[in-house]
Amino acid sequence: MSELRWGILGAAKFAREQMAPAIHAAKRSKLTMLATSDPAKAEPFRAMDSDLRVVDSYDAVLADPGVDAVYIPLPNSLHVEWTRRALEAGKHVLTEKPIAMQADEIDDLIAVRDRTGLVAAEAYMVVHHPQWHQVRDWVQGGAIGQLLRVNATFTYDNSSDPGNIRNTVETGGGSLPDIGVYTLGCTRFVTGQEPERILFADIRRENGVEVRAEAVAQFDGFTLTSLTSMRMALYQNVSFHGSEGVIEVTAPFNPLGYGDAEITLMRKGKATELFRYPGVNQYVQQVEAFGAAVRGEAAYPCPLEFSQGTQRFIDMIWAAEG
Structure with missing residues (x-):
């Protein structure tokens, strides 16, 4: 794989300010497609690369054979659903934190990751x-x-x-x-x-x-x-x-x-x-580490199991409330 071709689901502010520039700056990485229904929100992304393809649906990104991996910066409540859908569509996926709202929701994502053999991870950049x-x-x-x-x-x-x-x-x-x-x-x-x-x-x-x-x-x-x-x-x-x-x-x-x-x-x-x-730049390093994991060059430093441990910790605090 000469370069990892990325698609982004949604023109979120964080994607615009941090992750899209990081994908552009990372070695062997290219932002290929963006899904947004608002043309105005797409313009800052186009300014980074005039060849960027913009579509108005997330499913169009998942269905495109020219996309190898997707980055998901959607609202927290949508992370599990679209991470699963991306994996089922054959895409490697990097999802913003928290990847789930409860620790047991990550069990399903781990199972789909293992079944598909794809890389799936939470964007825990630190x-x-x-x-x-x-x-x-x-x-x-x-x-x-x-x-x-x-x-x-x-x-x-x-x-x-x-x-x-x-x-x-x-x-x-x-x-x-x-x-x-x-x-x-x-x-x-x-x-x-x-x-x-x-x-x-x-x-x-x-x-x-x-x-x-x-x-x-x-x-x-x-x-x-x-x-x-x-x-x-x-x-x-x-x-x-x-x-x-x-x-x-x-x-x-x-x-x-x-x-x-x-x-x-x-x-x-x-x-x-x-x-x-x-x-x-920890975001650039994150993208490069993800690419290395996809190519089989190195294990990803923050697997879903680590993210599940942190979510379990959060769940413990919720349970101790009051």
């Missing part, structure tokens, strides 16, 4: 950034001694946009589905551990939609405090606090947008170590 691989090496290598506590925060404010799909129940809105995958998933990725139980869960809602979730989870030997909110000032930070040191990740989830990718290792009696990753 595991493709080298800063997280370094943090994992530090923690699992004992650089901070015994890990005792993780503190992970991701907040923003979209209260001025009530029509946003994140602010409606019907489209699977809420801060945990949107950004809880980051605070919870990064902890699982770094430690390789799963939560044992939820010690505390405080869920705030507006019009039935969860807009703030603070939870404390017990792992083997350490606790995680996770805060996500769609009603607080923009902020993100993750720290790993051990018996002999601390690791701080200051732009953990959106480097290049939120801030520079920097991680700091602080240990008593030793010089502070600061690692910087200027210019690394």
Whole structure:
């Protein structure tokens, strides 16, 4: 396969601003087709490549033999359905997070993936950034001694946009589905551990939609405090606090947008170590990793089983509410 030919289902803002440019920038990758019923929304995509074919139905993308893989940035409530349909149509598929609204929904996707032999994954881009691989090496290598506590925060404010799909129940809105995958998933990725139980869960809602979730989870030997909110000032930070040191990740989830990718290792009696990753685009790396998996060159770093573990964690927090 000389290049992986992509189609996108829907002209979402995130697809326009992040994923379409990443597909164009990635090696051995080409954006071939876009499905949208709004010609105006297609224009920014056409500006990236005048050869882009635009159709008005998702099914047309799935039926086209010139498309090898599809990227799905649809509302959360549609992810399982269209991921399954894409696989059944013979396409590799990368679906925005969360790929499902409940962990058991992913069982079906795993079964279809295995039956078809295609690559299916959640677009959990942070595991493709080298800063997280370094943090994992530090923690699992004992650089901070015994890990005792993780503190992970991701907040923003979209209260001025009530029509946003994140602010409606019907489209699977809420801060945990949107950004809880980051605070919870990064902890699982770094430690390789799963939560044992939820010690505390405080869920705030507006019009039935969860807009703030603070939870404390017990792992083997350490606790995680996770805060996500769609009603607080923009902020993100993750720290790993051990018996002999601390690791701080200051732009953990959106480097290049939120801030520079920097991680700091602080240990008593030793010089502070600061690692910087200027210019690394985790979306481009995600597309290239997906292509490598499709070509059989490497295993995909974030399989559906990993995503199911994070969704199971979210389900545990929902169950502990109240």
